[in-house]
Amino acid sequence: MFRDFSLLNRPLSPHLTIYLPQHSSLFSIWHRFSGILLLISLAVTLFLINIISFCGLLDFFYILNVFLSSKIKKLIFLFLSSISMYHSVNGIRHLTWNLGIWLHKDYLIYFMITLIFIFSLMLIII
Template identity: 35%
Template sequence: MADADPVSESLAAARPLSPHLSIYKPLFTMMMSIVHRITGAALYAGALLLALYLLGLALGPSAFGAVSWIVDSLIGRLFVLLFSWALFHHLLGGVRHAIWDRGLYLDSDGRELLAKVSLGGGLALTALLWIASSLFG
């Protein structure tokens, strides 16, 4: 292996380290990015439970009775509520990123606006879904 160049070693030692997250002031768009990643991971867990629920439905009444707690219990209903919110929030976060990929709303005010719209839109769509479900379901 070649010997290290002393000049490049001194330059590397003088280079600043990447700042830690504790140095940054938390911004709304930063928090929304973190929530977008969390909802993406939560959708994997929700999709697995949805697949389990549908598998129980396909296997017959005894299997369905075993997995019907997913929507019948209070915890199950809460999980389905959070899953539906995660789905809408993650969807609108993807739309927000697609808008940014087009080069739109990249200024500070535009980023804040899209982050607020995606948060409010996810909550509003979830509320509309549950209201429609209770009225028509």
């Protein structure tokens, strides 16, 4: 009457494997991830300011210029600015959804187009 399910090679929850990820849930996950990355970059920035206060400004900038080339500095700036732009624009979307504004699926497509436009504009400027 009772089967031994340990002998069967089946997943525990097979119904979860058939769902496709939703755009709104992916945006929410990436919003949290970008917030964590921004928090880490803030901690690193505060740590660097602390180092500047101990060793002096000119010595620190000399060491920083020796270790980081201009291409790496531009990539770090591009990475952090794109994360902050995504986080701020997606945060505005979250706030409007909390207020009950633009809850239709069509507005999510407009939001994706807006994000692509902002990122491409930012790449052109930088």
